[in-house]
Amino acid sequence: MTTEPQDASRARTREILDQVVKATETQYKENPRKDGIRATAHRILNSALSFQDVINNAVKFDPTGYASSAWAIVSLGLTMAKNHADLRDALLDSSGYLADLLSRCAFIEDQFFRDSGPLRQNTQKDRSIIRAYVAILQYSAKVRRVQESGTGEKIVESITDGASTQLAQLKRSIEEEESLLHRWLLLDEHLHRKAEAEEILSQIDKLAVNIQKMHEAVAMLNLPFVEGALFDSFMDQNEDKCLRGTREELLQQVQDWGRSGDRGIFWLSGMAGTGKSTIARTVAQAFKEHGVLGASFFFKRGRGDRSSAAKLFPTVVKQLAIHIPQMISGVQKAIDDDPTIGGKSLEEQFKRLILQPLLAVNQGQAVSSAVVVIDALDECEPKEDLKTVLALLAKVVTATGTAIRFFLTSRPEQRIRFSFEQIGQTLYQSIPLHTVDDNVIKHDITLYLTNKISEIQQNPEYNLPPGWPGEAQIEI
Secondary structure, eight states: OOOHHHHHHHHHHHHHHHHHHHHHHHHHHHOSOHHHHHHHHHHHHHHHHHHHHHHHHOSSOOTTOHHHHHHHHHHHHHHHHHHOGGGHHHHHHHHHHHHHHHHHHHHHHHHHHTTOOGGGOOHHHHHHHHHHHHHHHHHHHHHHHHHHHTOHHHHHHHHHOTTSHHHHHHHHHHHHHHHHHHHHHHHHHHHHHHHHHHHHHHHHHHHHHHHHHHHHHHHTSOOOOOGGGSTTOSTTTTSOOOOTTSSHHHHHHHHHHHHHOSSSEEEEEOOTTSSHHHHHHHHHHHHHHTTOEEEEEEOOTTSGGGGBSTTHHHHHHHHHHHHSGGGHHHHHHHHHHOTTGGGSOHHHHIIIIIIHHHHHHHHHSOOOOEEEEEEOGGGOBSTHHHHHHHHHHHHHHHHHTTSEEEEEEEOOOHHHHHHHHHHOTTSEEEEEGGGSOHHHHHHHHHHHHHHHHHHHHTOTTTOOOTTTTOGGGGOO
16 A cells, blocks of 8 residues: 555656656647657657556655656756757757656666565665666756756756766766666576576476376275276287278267267267277377376276276276376275275275265365276176176266266177166267268278278388289279
């Protein structure tokens, strides 16, 4: 809050600045050689308006009234220009010089002295700006004394004569101080940037430490984990993803659903060999690149733990806890309460390891958006577990809205369709691959074959003739 003297000083300075602006406008309107004084008028107006911005924004401003005294000399010079046509240009130039100088000093003080921290404080810099103000005030005081003595010609001389003692001394002092101040400000800015750089690096270091602690905390979760079930596992590293340019419309639909779909489950169904797993890997990779992949689990018949739902939820929660670290304490509590939780029934695992930790997070803060990709549900054994898994996933969607989403693939078997119908159509959307337009399928197959044939052509082991096998041979 400003004090009354500061308010009075601010008001007085505003009044004088208004006088300067009006006097400048008048000089410009009345002078027949507008081109000759336009630059000077622009300089004075810009300086006065800039100074107004500073005093409007500064909490404390000019309690001594020195600034208003200096601006009064600018106003005096502009007023005298009316009565001394022969010296009008010199009076305007001198007034412009002083106005520009005052606005520069005010800007520097406002930018580098207001709310400056310890790093930005510099005694030499402080003294430099003070000396600049002292020079301005000494000049203003001398002109004011001449004015009060009533000797008009001396006033004109003191304001206009570049070789006069007052004005010449002011310019010399200011040039020296501005040069010195410029060097200090460059150093100040350099030191400030160093501090900013250090702060950025410190934040990165803290983030790295937090991430490391988070991974360590997840690693401490004593739960079974099926490493080969992840979409990017070592075991599946040679499995295909969608070739660029294929399945474009479908993949875009999935991405749109992942961002803003109003249903928490997306079910992609298709017969064996229609590319469901390839699409699922592509979708998982895309969600990972966008930072929203919470977890993945790819069932595979005959591959041990990958063909069973027994370790599905422990595997999912260890991935999900990395994406939503607020879950970790809840999961750890479940393990502490029951160290054998990883071997309990699907419903018990789900409730203690996933649902309760998520609900605990949801009560305190918003749950981070995450998509869980589960491929080949039809290969989950025993078959009865599939119905249980779907019902439990639906509970997550009901509890968290669309914060946690599930992208699921399977064959369109009757028992699976029935299980989806049981959870309610308001919770999921589905796309059967057999409904994809024939022209789209033809385009994708042609593109795939062309790409694979090109790979064969370029393999020196086959020693094939140029142009093999010919476009006619790969028409569909």
